[in-house]
Amino acid sequence: MNLIIKNSDKRFNQLSDIYRRYDFSNLVREIPNNYYYIPPELLLNEFNSRSLIVSFYPINNDNWIYGRMLNRVLKITCELDTQLYFDILFLNINCSDKRPKCKNCGSPLNWSGFIKRGYSNHDYRDFENLFCSARCSTKYIHLHPEIYGLYGYVNPEIHAKTQLSKFLNSGTESGYFYIASTKFKEFKFGICSDIDIRYRMGEVFLNYSKIKVLEIGSKDYIGNLEYLVKKNLGFPKTEFLDWKDNHKFRSSFIKSLIELNQ
Ligand SMILES: [Zn+2]
8 A cells, every 4th residue: 555645654644634624615715716725734844925925824824825826835835746635635535545546447547737637637526437548438438338328428318317316415405597608609507506606616617707597496496497408408418508509498498497387
């Protein structure tokens, strides 16, 4: 077993304690500005921030670091790189053996180099599609047609059902159905339990530029509304739609509302 942290036992124990206490939800705030939290317990060295716009321990005990500074600050103050930071604070692992592995062959995945991607090629939150190579993903997808459709993506109808049951089993009481315009020529529809958080996450990860709530209701109502919209759209492979399909979305949405309220 290879320990990621090779420093003293004392430090290792401190870090083990940290990964139990922190998770992503309290590591990032003011997401549009992209600040990351460095728990004081991780710090080994002080940091001179004179020439930099960064609020940092021990100056005012506020350890929120601007994303672009993170690499440098982590290295100087914590003797950690972003991969170890991600392992400890995002994945809650303190041992390299526990790093994510290819779903098909089980070999360790490469580090993307970016916190936002983690060990995935596109998004650190994608735990469903982690493969080491195109060869492995092709093989696995071919062997599991019940999960992946003809096109190598997760079958949209099954995906919609999984998403619905996830939402219905979540701790939330109510939800929002929204559409968001993006910085490209498309918009996305979706549901969430907290519209502010969704907007801020969307702005960083999905290029949202504006968000508009179309319906508010109980978790059951909102979850089923989204499922029906997807169904009435013919289970599209993506929740991102071209603006020119706006009318198609609108009629599916209205049809779904009528069906739900009958
Ligand atoms: Zn593989």
